[in-house]
Amino acid sequence: MVVPENDRSRQQFLKASRLSDPTIYEAIVKNLPVGFSLVDRNGLIVDFNPAAEKLTGYLKKDILGKPHLEILHGSSDPKSCPLFTYAFEQRTASIATEAALKKKNGEAIMLSFVVFPVFADSGNFIGGVEIFRDITEIKRLERERNNFLSMFVHDMKNPVVIVGGYLSRLLAEKAGSLNEKQRDYLTIIKVETQKLQRLISDFLDFSKFEKKEYIPVFGSYNLEESLSNNWK
Structure with a gap:
């Protein structure tokens, strides 16, 4: 057979x-x-x-x-x-x-x-x-999540940049003289605003990495200096 x-x-x-x-x-x-x-x-x-x-x-x-x-x-x-x-x-x-x-x-x-x-x-x-x-539905939800987060972060980025610009002008005394306490307060606000800008940039880079649009740039990095600046 x-x-x-x-x-x-x-x-x-x-x-x-x-x-x-x-x-x-x-x-x-x-x-x-x-x-x-x-x-x-x-x-x-x-x-x-x-x-x-x-x-x-x-x-x-x-x-x-x-x-x-x-x-x-x-x-x-x-x-x-x-x-x-x-x-x-x-x-x-x-x-x-x-x-x-x-x-x-x-x-x-x-x-x-x-x-x-x-x-x-x-x-x-x-x-x-x-x-x-x-996993079609899972992929669809992932795309929607990524699109929502990307739009959210982009919408956050512009106001933060504008705030940073006005803070720089205030610290440069473009709107008038500052006393020591005012300068200290504005300096703290500017430092925290810069941290927020870096977080937003990092998130946008991560989004590009997930979408395979990110091209890494290799170079030296001072980890000790970075940690020291963030702990101040």
Whole structure:
């Protein structure tokens, strides 16, 4: 009897994962709360669980034996798929990453992936596993949070700069002479305003770093002097 390629790949995976009883494997995969895709060494889908069906819109019976890369990522470029990038090309033991996935209806969603290669007892590469969950809503909320905070900080920056400018003019006695106590008070206000300006600038730099828009500039830094100034 000829064993179908899908079944043969599943049998190899069962042996490699030490699951001798197929019913145990089926129960585990079926009840996983995350998407599960088993791909053979040729890049063809050989197993797909109910959670994966719900996430992608594809039914298992419709995509078994079809190219994982083209069906789920809508591309022929292996770099668009974490499974091919890490498990197939680099044979990385296990990697967690994020990538876009194309649903059956054409909608693109963001997923968090854990991918790893599968090897037979002989050491031969037999395929890979891709486990994934939908993080589209999480990413949307992160973008909204970042946009809100960026707008908030930008709105704070202008008034602080203006206050700093007027403080400098007052200390330069552009509005009249100052006695010693007035100068001390204004100096304290200016120092604290400058601290607030630095905090705002640091936050804006951090926002750029999160968006991968920040280009670090390397140079020397006097930590002792910085700590001394902040403790005064």
